[in-house]
């Protein structure tokens with residue numbers, strides 16, 4: 180595949196990881212274009228179609244070699260749309276770069292693919308995040324749970340399950356997964372909303388709008404969602420592998436800003 184290009188949403192950049200077990204770590208972000216999953220609350224719908232930027236295998240080698248961060252995070256969109264290209268690049272990267280062991284290659288996938296190239300690629304990466312879409316996401320395609328079973332057998336200590344919770348049904352499902360896969364870290368990210376007054380009208384908004392809101396009048400779980408804020412201690416007792424974390428980037432940067 181040498182010379183072939185993949186499409187990106189934006190040029191690769193170094194920033195701080197905003198989610199999951201690696202939250203806060205300086206990371207080189209490689210965000211590929213294309214996503215057939217189509218979650219209703221997707222914060223990057225601009226990633227679903229063709230990307231404006233292109234990347235060759237050589238480009239990626241140079242970027243990684245010159246990046247200040249030793250952590251590389253492939254995300255999207257859905258990066259496994261490009262799994263054959265990534266496999267080809269990884270093979271060459273491992274052969275050419277003597278010190279490739281210094282780099283930590285990570286990927287975040289929705290887990291919709293479960294073919295041989297997918298498994299081959301995931302088995303060779305340093306960290307795998309499966310971003311499980313729960314029922315509130317109303318996705319077009321679902322995570323293939325047999326891929327999760329396989330990953331649990333292969334590398335439970337260098338993988339995580341991550342999910343956004345929007346209602347009690349999501350919370351119940353997340354607990355079920357934490358019980359089924361006790362060696363995985365299970366990252367729960369409440370889809371938190373804040374009640375503000377904007378232009379004279381009370382409204383519920385998500386994290387990003389906090390920065391531009393006029394006045395916060397209350398903070399509470401989304402209407403109809405009574406789960407996460409009130410049951411933390413019970414969950415902590417029962418599921419020691421669960422971590423409740425915010426999506427850090429959503430607090431700091433509004434959705435409209437790309438490349439941060």
Ligand code: SF4
Nearest residue numbers: 214216217218221256
């Ligand atoms: S998998 Fe990610 S990029 Fe794709 S639709 Fe869902 S949230 Fe958006």
